[in-house]
Amino acid sequence: MGTRAVYVTKPREQIAGLLRAEPRFFSAAEIHRRLDEHEHKVSLSTVYRTLEHLRERGEVTERADDAGEATYKMCAPTHHHHHAICRACGRVEDVDCSTMEQLAESLRSVHGFELDEHKMEFTGRCRACR
Amino acid sequence: MGTRAVYVTKPREQIAGLLRAEPRFFSAAEIHRRLDEHEHKVSLSTVYRTLEHLRERGEVTERADDAGEATYKMCAPTHHHHHAICRACGRVEDVDCSTMEQLAESLRSVHGFELDEHKMEFTGRCRACR
């Protein structure tokens, strides 16, 4: 009981399909435009609602790009990992957690990724709030 | 030539003063509200313009909070470092770059910070785009 039915619809298939096809972050507007071009008109609201839907189910990761705009990417809910984003083509490499040096090295050797910037943020409780 | 004069004004002093007083991220709206409460009315546009001004000069760091809203914090342009943000009080600890293990340990011992989440992002060129 209480389990809400989920319908399989064309808009959802189109959006999921598009995301599945390319391992990078897309903005809602970008997805909307792409579907338009391919004769698969879907309203922007539906794009947003579908992305939210996928996010809730853990199938999609959300991230704010440099301009603060929300972007989404298919991201299999495997182990905890981080992202290496190519600033040229947008391709995303999954990077697992180890030490920073290992990461930098692994980015180069394993992913062939030439690192030029990184950003980290930690959240928790400070001394005073523990 | 080309060097633009910078005026010292009350709004700027108020805003910089408020940021200097607390080492945490404030949204523009929050700053605006605080100044209002303290009988130092400043328009929201001026708050935004001043924050942008401070950011350009490197005196302030910008970051999007969980809701995607822009927040700002005084941040002396010293060496490259990262942030540990207390999810209870918002206090920010500066953390310098070393290995992850050192970081986790240093967060605990040096900063007394109980870590429960972290986020990293790498940017560069992927194999195909180098």
Add this chain to the structure above:
DNA sequence: ATCAGTGCAAACCATTTGCAAATTA
């Protein structure tokens, strides 16, 4: 037939901008 999903237009809300008035140098 029923319940979930869609489209559209309007609402929202953070942020930006044009311009005339006020302030600083």
Add this chain to the structure above:
DNA sequence: TAATTTGCAAATGGTTTGCACTGAT
């Protein structure tokens, strides 16, 4: 006085929402 900054109100732009309609089960 000349240049910069401010306030206000209007514009912007991404995202959300209400609601009647369409589509899936």
